Amino acid sequence: MLHFPVIGARLKSCCRLLALIVVIGAYLIGMPTPAMADACASHCYAYADWTVTPPSGFSGMEVSLRTNCMSVANNMTDFVTNEEWFVQGNYWVEAGITIGAKYGGGYLTRAEPYWADNRPGSGSYHEHYGFGAYTLQTYTSIIISKTVSSSQIDIYQDGSYLGSSTSNFTGAATTLLAGNETTTTTAHTFGSVTAMQWRDLTNVWHTDWHSASGATLPTPDAPLYSMWMTQYSWMRSGAGAAC
Amino acid sequence: MLRRFARQLSVPPSSVGRRLRVASAIIALGLVASGCAANTPGNASSSITASATTSSTAPDPDASRIVSIASDVAKANGDSAPTAIQWVRATRGAIAQLMDFGVPADQRAINEILILVTGSFSATNAKLPPTVTSLPSGRNLEIVVDPSSWATTDFGIGNFDIDLSTLGLAHTA
Numbered sequence: 001m002l003h004f005p006v007i008g009a010r011l012k013s014c015c016r017l018l019a020l021i022v023v024i025g026a027y028l029i030g031m032p033t034p035a036m037a038d039a040c041a042s043h044c045y046a047y048a049d050w051t052v053t054p055p056s057g058f059s060g061m062e063v064s065l066r067t068n069c070m071s072v073a074n075n076m077t078d079f080v081t082n083e084e085w086f087v088q089g090n091y092w093v094e095a096g097i098t099i100g101a102k103y104g105g106g107y108l109t110r111a112e113p114y115w116a117d118n119r120p121g122s123g124s125y126h127e128h129y130g131f132g133a134y135t136l137q138t139y140t141s142i143i144i145s146k147t148v149s150s151s152q153i154d155i156y157q158d159g160s161y162l163g164s165s166t167s168n169f170t171g172a173a174t175t176l177l178a179g180n181e182t183t184t185t186t187a188h189t190f191g192s193v194t195a196m197q198w199r200d201l202t203n204v205w206h207t208d209w210h211s212a213s214g215a216t217l218p219t220p221d222a223p224l225y226s227m228w229m230t231q232y233s234w235m236r237s238g239a240g241a242a243c
Numbered sequence: 244m245l246r247r248f249a250r251q252l253s254v255p256p257s258s259v260g261r262r263l264r265v266a267s268a269i270i271a272l273g274l275v276a277s278g279c280a281a282n283t284p285g286n287a288s289s290s291i292t293a294s295a296t297t298s299s300t301a302p303d304p305d306a307s308r309i310v311s312i313a314s315d316v317a318k319a320n321g322d323s324a325p326t327a328i329q330w331v332r333a334t335r336g337a338i339a340q341l342m343d344f345g346v347p348a349d350q351r352a353i354n355e356i357l358i359l360v361t362g363s364f365s366a367t368n369a370k371l372p373p374t375v376t377s378l379p380s381g382r383n384l385e386i387v388v389d390p391s392s393w394a395t396t397d398f399g400i401g402n403f404d405i406d407l408s409t410l411g412l413a414h415t416a
Contacts, residue, residue, distance in 0.1 A: 045373040077368075085372040092372050103368035104386055104398025105316035116370050117344075118379065124401020125369055125379035126344065130394070154345070164345025177372055218373075 038078075039222070040185050046220035046237040047179030048193065050209040057172025060145030060199030061086055065096055065178075066192045067111060068137050069243035072100045073186035075107045080180060080187035080239070086144040086153065087175040093117045093153045093165045095142045097134045101183070102127060111136060115155045117165035128163055139194070148172050148201055172201055176209060179237050185223050188240035196233050208232040303330070303414045305356075305390065310416045312395070313360045316386055320400065325362035325384075332356050333410035335396075338387055341405055342397070353389065355396065359407055360384040366400045 052058070063084050072078040083096025095115035101107045104127060111134040116127040134140060143156040146168075153165040178193040196209045209215035210232040217235065220226045226237035303309065309330050317325040333341075336351030365380040385399035407413040 041367075043371060043373075047373055049373075079368065079370070081370060083370075087372050087374060090375060090377075092375070094370060094372065098370070101368050102395060102398065103320065103366045103370075104384065104395055104400075105312055105319065106395045114370075118371075118375075122402055122404060123343065124381055124399060124403070125366060126342070126385075126397060126399040127370065128344070128397050130350070130389070130396035152345070161347050163347065166343050166345060175372075175374060177374070181370060181373070183368060 038184050038186075040182055040187070044182050044185070044187075044221035044224050045179060045218075046224035046226040046239075047177050047181075048196070048209065048215045048217055048226070048235045049175065049177050050198075050213070050215035051175040052213060054172070054174060055201075056212070057148070057174050057201055058086070058176055058198050059148050059172055059201055059203055060143065060205070061173075061176045061178075062141060062143045062145075062195070062197040062199075062205070063178050063193045064139045064141050064195040066137070066139045066194065067097050067134070068190045070097065070099045070111045070136065070189045070191075071187070072182065072184050074184070075100045075109055077101055078182065078184035078186070079108075080182035080184070080189050082180055082189065082191045082193070082237075083178065084142055084144065084193070085175070085177040086146075086173045087177065088169040088171065088173050091118055091120055091169040092173075093144050093155065093168065095144055095155045095157070095162065097140070102129060110134075113140070113142075113157050113162065115162055115165075117153070117168060119165065119168045121167070123167050131157065131162055141195070145199060146173075147203075176215070179220075179226060179235065180224055180239070182224065182239065185239075187223070188238075188243070190238035190240065190243045192229070192234065192236045194234045196235070301412075303332075306414065306416065308393070309356060309358060309388070309414075312388060312393075313358050313384075313386060313416070316384055316395075316398075317360050317362055317364065319368070320364040320366050320384060322362035322364050325360045327361040328358065328416040329361075329407050329413055330356055330358040331407040331410045331413045332390075335387070337410050338397075341407075341410060342385055342387075342399060344397075354391075356388045356390055357407065357410065358384075358386040358388065359403070359405065360386065364400055369400070 067082045079100030081098040085094040099111045113131045118125045146153040151170045155162040223239045313328045335353040335355045338357045339346045369379045379400045381401035383403040387397035
């Protein structure tokens with residue numbers, strides 16, 4: 001003879017056991033939650049680009065970077081920058097402000113200056129940190145310069161020497177770039193690149209990224225944006241709301 | 244105790260023991276599975292131990308930490324089972340000279356650790372100009388760590404032929 005209270009109790013216990021099995025099963029299987037690939041995983045950019053053809057070239061560049069805010073959702077896996085690049089083909093020096101992941105381990109929870117380079121031969125790619133904090137909402141001048149006949153490229157922030165990329169390319173840089181780079185659509189940054197200057201092959205400095213040709217603003221990768229405030233000398237860029 | 248547990252589960256005590264055995268087996272399987280996962284090539288620390296050997300008798304007291312840093316960086320750069328981890332303690336100035344970059348004068352005397360990791364690496368989080376599409380890669384990682392804070396200050400990825408013993412006592416994990 002069946003008694004309803006007994007059936008109810010057994011049903012209850014079965015449900016509990018089932019729930020336990022589901023929980024443990026999920027643990028065993030690992031239950032990966034479906035991950036959406038970040039559209040900026042392969043790096044997103046908003047930047048000004050001034051590329052010239054040899055024998056034209058550059059022996060240096062200087063910009064004043066201002067970053068009002070800078071963050072990414074996960075500092076341990078992603079980064080965002082406000083920076084400049086001094087490039088000859090596949091070799092370059094870059095310097096600026098960044099927050100988030102350092103590819104070689106660790107991460108920054110505050111905005112800091114850094115520089116990096118990619119050199120010919122066994123030089124390869126390097127990043128350098130350890131220059132203290134950057135104060136948000138201030139202008140900081142970054143200079144990258146070289147003697148054209150030398151393979152050494154020097155980096156300065158607000159007149160202070162940050163370091164040198166040695167055994168890098170000889171000759172002049174043919175591309176100057178400045179703006180933002182990020183590995184995530186969660187990046188939030190708002191800032192500008194101002195006082196854009198360049199140095200010619202006779203080591204004379206000039207204002208504005210323009211002579212026979214001039215800098216362009218390639219279409220930025222969403223969610224980044226860029227715009228000229230004053231063409232060739234002042235660019236605003238970022239991702240997310242103003243701050 | 245079984246009776247109390249049975250009351251909580253609203254089932255006869257006789258079946259509780261059997262169910263507990265089943266649950267225990269499942270949990271045990273889970274633990275075994277997680278243990279296996281931790282020993283896959285995804286966990287570098289399983290392939291490289293922290294028992295550092297040196298050319299002298301003095302082991303590095305921070306060997307475990309250094310190997311852990313190296314393993315984490317190796318994993319982040321695509322190789323969870325690096326084939327070798329070596330390191331040396333030296334001044335930042337001497338390390339910069341070996342790695343071939345310039346540092347400010349006031350940083351040259353700082354004591355740091357240069358770690359050289361060997362494997363097969365690709366730097367997905369390297370900072371690149373928008374004009375460059377190929378990720379930096381190579382068989383070596385160089386990691387420079389400040390032991391006063393354990394912050395990493397410099398990194399390199401590529402094929403480096405550097406001899407750490409030129410800076411001092413080289414340790415090998």
